[in-house]
Amino acid sequence: MKTFLDNLRTKSAGGIIILFVSIQVIAILGGLLFPDNFRYLLPANIAVLLKSMAPLGIMAIGVGILMITGEFDLSVGILYSFCAIVTATMVKEYNLSPYLAMLIGILVGITAGLIHGNIVNKFTIPSFIVTLGAMLLWKGGTLLYHGSKSLRYKYESESYEILLKGDIGVVDASFIWFILVGIIFYFILHHHKIGNHFYAVGGNSEAATAIGINPKRVKLIAFAIAGGCAALSGVVAMSRVGSVQPAGGLGLELEAIAACVIGGCALMGGRGSIIGIMLGTALIYTIQDLLLLLRAPGFYFDMFVGGLIVLAAITNVALRKRL
Amino acid sequence: MNQINLYEAKNITKKYGNLIALDDVNFHIAPNEVVGLLGDNGAGKSTLIKMMSGVVEPNKGNIFVDGNEIKIKNRKESEEIAGIETIYQNSALCDDMTIMRNIFMGREITNYFGFMNFKKMDEISTEVLTTGIEIAGIDSPSKEIGALSGGQKQAVAIARAVYFKRKILLLDEPTSALSVRETEKVLSYVTDLKKENVSSVIVTHNLYHAFQVCDRFVVMSHGKVVFEKNKQDTNIEEVTAQVIKV
């Protein structure tokens, strides 16, 4: 048991796994012991909890991979909205199939990521600054493209509805997308050689260069992944709620970064894991859910969530330091 | 002795604008030898190392590898053609990655689709750690580099170079960040390397260390080679005097 715990502590996701499992155990016990007052295990609650994690989770996976290479993309929040709007207008105004429209939306996200990455590479400006500017540019671009009206998105295609909105019991389609994206990028990050290069470039860029890896090319791939994931997260969110707001995603970029850091990613790069990012996202929404179920005062709600997020991050570091 | 040098640089000149970094320098490395490259700051040692590893190209002069003239344009070519690898003061390793992933960084063993073969890489890493250069105190290739001491890290970097069949190691201040005990270890690795047919060039400020391992001393000053002698023909006082001479 001790070696198992020690092993866990050395992994970057060790802290979040311990924290997440502990909180879930307490919550589930609470739900079993007080089912009427603390309705954690109610199917409706589990359903909404799983649904709520999916969009941010998908976005955070992309943000996290980019963070591992040592870079940031602050425009993922606005891309969440912009790419979803592109998808919606492709269906409504150009009558494309929703699948094709979704693909186009994701391609727009990937292209945006590549543009940001190229600017960062070519002019050696910190990605934080480049993507901060990009965020504002895309914000304006959204208005230019479609004006300030929000867009309804309902497409009468049964297969599409099931794929994006259907459910199996309490598990919603959006959550399955989240898991799928997680699995795919788990294999890419932890089992593919490009994943090894992500870590190398983020951990010690000079070492990577000395060994013959091209950091610029590697980072470019990461930027593309971040943009694509942001776009997918927007489409998934839009399909759930049936509409997209032109600037609804603003602010999610910071939550995504928080999810990654809570999940064990190093802000400076070189460290992190897919399971950590997914659990970090899950923890944020679990905290939100628990507070609401425990009837935390609505007016001060944000304060509670923020405080608990900081606490989670500190616990993470403390657990790791005891190495 | 009439053997072919592993590496020979003749009449090398390198200028940066008006600054002459290397002035008609001749330098060679023979098989099975350790060369000490000495000199005060600004003497040109770093530039010579950079040129050997392919990071900079000389303005004038010729380079010979195993007796054949070649031009080396970049790091990759210096690795592949001349078999040269540089070990830095802060070794080219990533603290947050395991020993195995570091050893195979950029040279991962993969299947057709690029997915890594962990089993094979683990096997080879273990072999690398236990044979050839024996690195005490490391029991598993899954340990993170960050958990190793400075000397162990240097050892891993050296072991990696040897595994990938490097013939010449350039060690740039390899011991300046190490404790006394670890320094001894690294110096003994370097000596052992001669048996593996790997020659080394050590750049260092510490003349005592240099005297422990080097077979030959080359002292540079202001871009020129000012002194060159085999160990048996000189002593530490003479070399010191040459280094601090203005």
Next chain:
Amino acid sequence: MKKLLTILFVFSVFAFSSAKAIEKDSDNDWSDINILFLVWTAEEVEFFVPSINGAYDAAEDQGVNIYMEFGDSDTALTNNIIETAIANEVDGIAMTVWDDDAFDEIVCKAVAAGIPVILHNIDDSQRGKGNCRLAYIGQFFIETGEVIAERMIAEHGLKAGDHVFTPVEFPEAVYAVQRHEGVNNGITAMGGTTEILGTGTDHSEALNIMTQYLLGHPETKAVIGLGSTPTSVAVKAVQEAGMDIPVGGYDITPEILENIQNGSLTATVDQNPYVQGFQAITQMAHLLKYGLAPSDMNTGGTGLVDKSNVEAALKWAGITR
């Protein structure tokens, strides 16, 4: 002779009065009048589209010029925009005071410089006593809160001890505090309770948080959204929480209108953004042309949009509704 004089007299009176009657407002060239219409949020906020349409329509009717600026919810930026307008000697400013203190100085400065200021959409919480503005064209938040609360109580039989959920985008904003005050007045008067919660503007995130609130507060008997975002997703949140309680709220979006049509949403308070823009510019033009003092206007009055009148709202959505 007398007959002739009478005819002459009648004729001249007629001619004289006709000449007077012929002169209309549109006979004059008012195009040198330049008015700043400042929208306090970012450009992409959908709510202001009808408001801006109203402003432009009014400007055309009145023959004056207006130009548009956006304050991006940033008090510093808004102050800068007004400063520039004062320096450019604009003739009138139509703006929003969404923070009780941040604009007191700049509005008084404009008025002192001879530039009248009329507010649209949100007023200082102390009305004219807290601010140098000449008039406010917009919703009287507290009053309308009481109206929607009373409607919900009457139609759904809410009684003492009942709890009502009142979510809003940003609980600390003036519009949120005052609408909540109004709703709370109505609900507590009959012995119930309310609770406010922030949802932000993204519908997906709002839906999640509202559903989770309802799951944690199963005793909730009704939902009254205090803004367009919570009101748009309230019906869905109630469904996802597995409950069946009435929903009412504020503002107009396609989702809200659809829910009114299918009966799942009882009524919504429409502040008639079109009227806000239209009347702000019209009253400003009247003031600048004829010195007619502007007056406060409670846009939307006590009217609610419900099943009985939702068709007109649907027809003109996005243009004037």
